[in-house]
Amino acid sequence: MEGRLANAWRLTVNDKNFIKTALLSEIRIDGRKPFEYRKISIKFGREDGSSEVQLGQTRVMGIVTAQLVQPYRDRPKEGMLSIFTEFSPMADPSFEPGRPGESAVELGRIINRGLRESRAVDTESLCILAGKFVWAIRIDIHILDNGGNLVDAANIAALAALLTFRRPECSLGGEDGQEVIVHPPEIREPLPLMVHHLPIAITFGFFSNESILLIDPTHNEEAVMSGRMTTTVNANGDICAIQKGGGEGIPQRVIMQCLQLATSKAASITKQIKDAVEAFNTERALRKIKRHPTSTGVDVREKQNQ
Amino acid sequence: MEIDREDGRSQNQLRPLACSRNILHRAHGSASWSQGDTKVLAAVYGPKAGTKKNENPEKACIEVIWKPKTGQIGKLEKEYEMILKRTLQSICILTVNPNTTTSVMIQVVNDDGALLPSAINAACMALVDAGIPMRHLAVSICCCVARSGLVILDPTKLEEQKMKAFAYLVFPNSVHSVLPEGSPSVQGEPIENGIITSVTHGTMSVDDYFYCLERGRAASTKLSDFLRRNLQQQSTNSSKAG
Numbered sequence: 304m305e306g307r308l309a310n311a312w313r314l315t316v317n318d319k320n321f322i323k324t325a326l327l328s329e330i331r332i333d334g335r336k337p338f339e340y341r342k343i344s345i346k347f348g349r350e351d352g353s354s355e356v357q358l359g360q361t362r363v364m365g366i367v368t369a370q371l372v373q374p375y376r377d378r379p380k381e382g383m384l385s386i387f388t389e390f391s392p393m394a395d396p397s398f399e400p401g402r403p404g405e406s407a408v409e410l411g412r413i414i415n416r417g418l419r420e421s422r423a424v425d426t427e428s429l430c431i432l433a434g435k436f437v438w439a440i441r442i443d444i445h446i447l448d449n450g451g452n453l454v455d456a457a458n459i460a461a462l463a464a465l466l467t468f469r470r471p472e473c474s475l476g477g478e479d480g481q482e483v484i485v486h487p488p489e490i491r492e493p494l495p496l497m498v499h500h501l502p503i504a505i506t507f508g509f510f511s512n513e514s515i516l517l518i519d520p521t522h523n524e525e526a527v528m529s530g531r532m533t534t535t536v537n538a539n540g541d542i543c544a545i546q547k548g549g550g551e552g553i554p555q556r557v558i559m560q561c562l563q564l565a566t567s568k569a570a571s572i573t574k575q576i577k578d579a580v581e582a583f584n585t586e587r588a589l590r591k592i593k594r595h596p597t598s599t600g601v602d603v604r605e606k607q608n609q
Numbered sequence: 610m611e612i613d614r615e616d617g618r619s620q621n622q623l624r625p626l627a628c629s630r631n632i633l634h635r636a637h638g639s640a641s642w643s644q645g646d647t648k649v650l651a652a653v654y655g656p657k658a659g660t661k662k663n664e665n666p667e668k669a670c671i672e673v674i675w676k677p678k679t680g681q682i683g684k685l686e687k688e689y690e691m692i693l694k695r696t697l698q699s700i701c702i703l704t705v706n707p708n709t710t711t712s713v714m715i716q717v718v719n720d721d722g723a724l725l726p727s728a729i730n731a732a733c734m735a736l737v738d739a740g741i742p743m744r745h746l747a748v749s750i751c752c753c754v755a756r757s758g759l760v761i762l763d764p765t766k767l768e769e770q771k772m773k774a775f776a777y778l779v780f781p782n783s784v785h786s787v788l789p790e791g792s793p794s795v796q797g798e799p800i801e802n803g804i805i806t807s808v809t810h811g812t813m814s815v816d817d818y819f820y821c822l823e824r825g826r827a828a829s830t831k832l833s834d835f836l837r838r839n840l841q842q843q844s845t846n847s848s849k850a851g
Contacts (some may be wrong), residue, residue: 309726348719349646353678355718361636364718383847391676393652393714400674443679445716447650448633 312397314526322527326515337517338564342574345579352468356460359521360450365460366443367468371483374437382429383439386415386461395449413546414458417502417535421543422466425497431473436483438470451522454533456485458504459576466580469493501576502543503569506533507561509551516557518564534565538573620761623828628839630738642731644763646721647679651731653739655711668703670710678717684742689725692843696729696779696806702742702775711741722766723751725777725808746782747805748829751775752821754813760820762828774811776818778825780804780834802826
């Protein structure tokens with residue numbers, strides 16, 4: 304919008320210098336150490352497959368839905384996994400509604416590569432009838448609040464939503480076994496997705512001074528840093544993806560240092576995600592047992608005519 | 610006539626309400642509103658300089674962006690945006706900040722019936738959180754008419770689909786007046802009886818509609834009390850200044 308120059312948020316020169324000088328003494332403006340992650344909180348919605356992740360001030364929501372579709376012709380026995388990222392204008396005044404910008408597309412591609420190409424989600428188990436019906440899993444990522452490091456938060460949200468998603472069970476029927484009957488959740492328990500491993504994205508920030516390296520930048524630090532690298536690793540130590548698009552040139556030993564750091568962080572984040580999912584599953588099982596309504600809403604009486 | 614509702618509520622009972630403000634850090638104002646399982650998140654940015662091309666620059670302009678939970682933005686979302694925009698334009702004082710745009714973003718977190726009323730309530734609370742000047746608050750309720758002619762309040766999604774017709778109603782909030790002449794009135798009727806917005810789906814008789822209005826008005830008093838308690842509580846806790 305041409306008239307809305309107030310959208311652009313710029314960090315002042317003083318702020319930038321302050322951040323850079325503090326980093327030379329390994330101090331970050333929010334009090335963290337250079338290789339410390341912000342507090343991660345993972346919450347789930349009422350329905351299966353909806354998660355809300357808060358990484359410090361960054362807030363991301365992940366929704367997973369599934370639909371029966373025809374598979375691609377060259378891959379008749381595989382299901383589909385697609386990721387849609389929405390940089391909602393509520394997260395940052397500079398996000399425009401409408402077509403996703405380049406950072407939204409990049410975020411979607413990083414998560415896509417981490418999940419799909421590393422075979423984290425088993426797509427062959429999504430096939431119901433080869434060549435005719437497969438499940439297409441759609442992950443919607445809504446960025447609600449941009450406090451920096453959207454990639455990591457969005458990745459955790461996607462993983463948490465995938466782990467709690469349940470797809471309806473279906474069986475083959477009909478005269479020649481070519482019809483697919485989808486059973487509603489009340490009749491047959493829906494099934495979880497097969498997730499082999501959890502690829503965790505860890506983002507590093509580089510500055511013009513080679514000795515400064517930090518992990519999980521806030522949006523203030525993102526405005527100051529001169530290069531970034533996102534590594535997607537899993538707790539087993541496998542590298543699923545590395546994304547470094549331009550920016551400051553980095554020597555090889557720094558990259559090796561980053562990868563080793565990423566593996567150790569991935570282990571702790573994986574554990575956090577699994578614990579949160581466990582807690583949700585227990586709560587969901589308990590919810591299924593109690594069937595009486597617990598709503599105690601507000602009672603409204605009719606207005607009597609005076 | 611009694612009706613059995615699935616979650617055991619009576620026909621006049623609303624679902625549990627929950628509202629929290631100031632939940633997002635970048636947005637100037639934000640609020641999360643949930644009625645039972647329906648949950649909506651609203652964020653407000655503004656006022657920002659400039660208005661869009663077709664808008665009147667002598668007044669403030671309100672822009673609404675509705676984000677569904679999943680899927681593409683279609684005509685339904687555009688309709689909701691338009692209804693929300695017109696409702697909010699009627700409650701905000703538009704002459705205070707001319708030639709500015711206030712953006713309201715709605716994100717649907719879960720839809721279990723009465724989505725538009727929840728969104729209007731959330732948007733209103735977010736505007737309060739952002740400090741946008743308003744004449745009064747808007748309180749929104751959904752009433753539906755069953756095939757038997759009974760009117761029930763605040764339906765869930767299943768109930769909405771089964772009903773003959775339903776109406777989304779928006780009223781101004783109820784006024785606690787300390788003046789001796791009571792609350793301000795328009796043509797003899799107190800201001801809280803006015804209807805800001807009414808959207809109906811399905812067919813209902815005129816009597817049914819007036820019955821809905823009556824029930825909705827009674828419910829809006831309760832909702833106004835809830836809003837008042839919520840705002841008074843939170844205003845003593847946190848301040849966004851500085």
